[in-house]
Amino acid sequence: MKVGFIGLGTMGRNAALNVARAGFEMVVYDVRPEALQPLVERGAKAANGPADVLGQVDVVVTMVFGPKEIEAVVRGRGGFLSVDCKGKYWIDLTTSSPDLMRALGTDFRARGGAPVDAPVTGSVDSAICGDMIMFVGGEDADVEHVRSVIEAMGEIRKVGRHGNGYVAKLVNNQLWKIHAAAIGEAMVAAKLAGLEPDVWWSAMKGGAADSFVMQHDVPSIFAGHYDPSFPLALCLKDLGLIEELMTATGTRNELTRATHDRFKEAASRYGKDAGEMTVCKLIEDDAGVELRVAGDWVAPWEVKAPAA
Known part of the structure; x- marks a missing residue:
């Protein structure tokens, strides 16, 4: 699988580096261009925005500040919903509103995609070491399909349907x-x-x-x-x-x-x-x-x- 990663802050950058270490080909994006450099140095390709990332990968991982930011990634101009989502998998690590994320997941699925929520617990050292505990919600088949990507970042704690992770x-x-x-x-x-x-x-x-x-x-x-x-x-x-x-x-x-x-x-x-x-x-x-x-x-x- 080719993996995209959006949101390269303190936690996201380190989680993304572990995905890269696991051998996945990657496409990355952050609103701060300088944040891309550690991943680009490891061979990742820089993208121009969320839709550009999604169009180039099989699985996209997001980890942004909060509800406003993740809604922009999905519904905003140049967001996921502006392009074809058929066959795409979306793993979200953001701490956000369960109601909002279930609505975004429904929109993503309606366009042919498969949403999985996997918010994390731990600290930056857990992100660095790749042993974050991840609260994973979603359809069992979807979770299994992207298990290798999630486990590159941490430990799966399955919590039921999509949205329960939040x-x-x-x-x-x-x-x-x-x-x-x-x-x-x-x-x-x-x-x-x-x-x-x-x-x-x-x-x-x-x-x-x-x-x-x-x-x-x-x-x-x-x-x-x-x-x-x-x-x-x-x-x-x-x-x-x-x-x-x-x-x-x-x-x-x-x-x-x-x-x-x-x-x-x-x-x-x-x-x-x-x-x-x-x-x-x-x-x-x-x-x-x-x-x-x-x-x-x-x-x-x-x-x-x-x-x-």
Whole structure:
């Protein structure tokens, strides 16, 4: 199969590089021409837009910022729906609205294509290493047809019909963001009560308080960079989509709304480009304490890619 990739940001670029390492011939596009260079250097062909990509490949993968951007890729001028989609497969990795994506998938299928959703969880180091967990929704036959492309980027977690991947991604990020906000409160309280951050972290891991955030993200607080590879702008976009889902389902969401407010406060104080874990820096700064811990904390974006 010939594979297209649209959206070469921090996560998309690394996911696309793993597709290239798996040996697929590739066509790539991003709204920023300079973003194409790492893939072009590996032999990928640069395209002029989404329709140009789709016309040259068997399978196209998209990973863009959010709902507005992915709708433009599909329905916009020069988008997928402006050309023949017959026999084409579309794998979308974007974090987006389930209702919107089901509608886009229906439009794509009506023009002869096969949509598969595969939003991802993990961090940039997972994208670099090609071991992202991917929430995959779609017809079984469609998923099997593109399995080799998806597995070049990560691990398939099948979640049912098309659109369910977006639901899984949103509730996954809901828990992630709530825990990220809560960790700041717990760490600072422990520090003020006499428990040093490194001792606290060692004690928490493996117990009832453990999580991906505990294992993976706390070192970014220790290092003091708060992981800018996932900025607050993305956190706020995700939290907005999560609140939409809660409203649509009529689910109580006090914890989600409180978490959203905390992230808005962090963005107001430190800027939307600041790292996701600055939601904890708020608590540090307001308490007048610092949670730095000396150590060789490898930043997620510094993880080495697998050999080609």
